[in-house]
Amino acid sequence: MIYFDNASTTAVLPEAAQKMYESMLEYTGNPSSLHELGFKSEQALNGAREKVARAMGVNAKNLYFTSGGTEANNTAVIGTALAYKSRGMRVITQTTEHPSVTDSFRHLEELGFDVVYLPVDTFGHISLDELSAAVDEKTTLVSIMYVNNETGAMQDIDGIIKAVKAKNPSCKFHCDCVQAFCKHALPKKADLISVSSHKIGGAKGVGALYIADGTRTENLHFGGSQERGLRPGTENLAGIVGFGLAAELGGRDLEQKAKNVSSVKSELLKLTELLPDVYVNGALDSPYILNLSFLGVRGEVLLHALEADGIYTATSSACSARLKNKLKIVDLLNEGRGESALRLSFNAANTSDEAVCVREALLKHVPVLRKFQPR
Ligand SMILES: Cc1ncc(COP(=O)(O)O)c(C=O)c1O
Known part of the structure; x- marks a missing residue:
């Protein structure tokens, strides 16, 4: 068998699979419980957070686990646009994003946001001049992916962030790094970054969103204080622990x-x-x-x-x-x-x-x- 479909999903690394199996038997407590078993699970959760954050090159306190790249993208785009709605309702993306980003912007359009979809050239790149021209004082969010999942085209993220901030320093920048994580060094100055576990040898149904200090994002789910209220619901602990190990191994x-x-x-x-x-x-x-x-x-x-x-x-x-x-x-x-x-x-x-x-x-x-x- 030759598997050349790794952008769809990767096989789970045997080490991550073993770790997830052991985690399910070992961490029986709810990470939110106040007793010893809960504390042990919480420690495992935060240990994985450290590992994923280290591989991403970000601080663990800024990292939130999600159910995958799709949810991380939905929260980054919709949650951030809603959080800054009173400042302005103009948001910008490009035409060749993953549907989890594009459909989020479609939703924002339905909510009355003014959405700009920047075109790409035949190489799959946006124009920095067109981006610059599109950003105004009412623009609150720009979302451009790093590596395109269809073609592997990579955007000049550092240049893009520079162009956005030069026009409007308070505009937030989100980068879908699902296809870049553990393959390319992630952008240093993005305000929000999405990653996914099953593209790096972890389990399906786990992801993470980095939110920089000073960036506000509204939660889209309700019902608990897990992940500091951004993503309520009892955590997929085994999946998250496996994600941590996959990131530790894959980040090298x-x-x-x-x-x-x-x-x-x-x-x-x-x-x-x-x-x-x-x-x-x-x-x-x-x-x-x-x-x-x-x-x-x-x-x-x-x-x-x-x-x-x-x-x-x-x-x-x-x-x-x-x-x-x-x-x-x-x-x-x-x-x-x-x-x-x-x-x-x-x-x-x-x-x-x-x-x-x-x-x-x-x-x-x-x-x-x-x-x-x-x-
Ligand atoms: C660029 C990109 N973003 C987001 C996603 C969605 O990630 P997930 O499958 O974890 O929801 C994918 C998955 O194919 C992707 O390639």
Whole structure:
């Protein structure tokens, strides 16, 4: 089996799985309980908070656990916009965010907010000039992701923060770092950062939101004082402890890992020379994601042909089509390229040998499938 769909989710690290199993048996108390068992669970919770915070490069007291990247993004966007509503109702994002961000902005639109969706160029980057022009004194929030989950295009987050703060120093900046965490050093000056456990070898259904000192965010859930009231409800302790360990292990050797993964990506990039009509979608920024269009073959058909060989990949079309319908934006991928896009996404354990194997499989399948699909 070759798994090149790590941007969708990663396999749980055996160490994290073992830790979660042990945690379920060991930490039986509710972290909110006042007795000894509760205290032990609370300590485990805060130990994990320290680990995730360290890997993110932030202070643990600013970190809140959530049910995943989606909830972290919902809270960051909606909660922050609501908290600063009296200052202004203009908020800014870009067209190629993950739906957990875009749909949050759609919700804000329904609440009467003035939402700006900045376009991206063919590389998937926004223009700093257009961003600068969009920020005014009534703008309270800008949200731009670091690594795009479809293409691996990376935004110049430091430049973006500088441009935003130059126009309006009190405007808050949120960054969805779900695809960047434990792969790239996270931005230092963002006011809010979202991460997710299942993209780094932890369990699904766990995430975290960093909120800088001086940034206010309204809670979207009610009913308890857990996570200082921002995310009430008894914590998924085992999942959080596993997330802590995955972050501790995954936060190491980022440069070495990126180098290894780059060689995996390079092997697959050779397809653009070995086959006609193969195009790279988006910029070749993050080594962890490669999005290729094999013109004349539907991505879904290719995905299933590879699956029959034990190779797991993803298409991009579902997400892009959704965005097109909902926002009426110009898609990053034009018509034919969107239909025939295949996303290959890697983790540090993938090897060049696996990449060569997948390349061979594509060299075998694409010419055959092209014969059966009218252009
Ligand atoms: C960029 C990005 N943001 C947010 C999410 C949502 O994270 P989760 O699956 O933990 O809700 C994903 C998941 O695919 C993602 O890729």
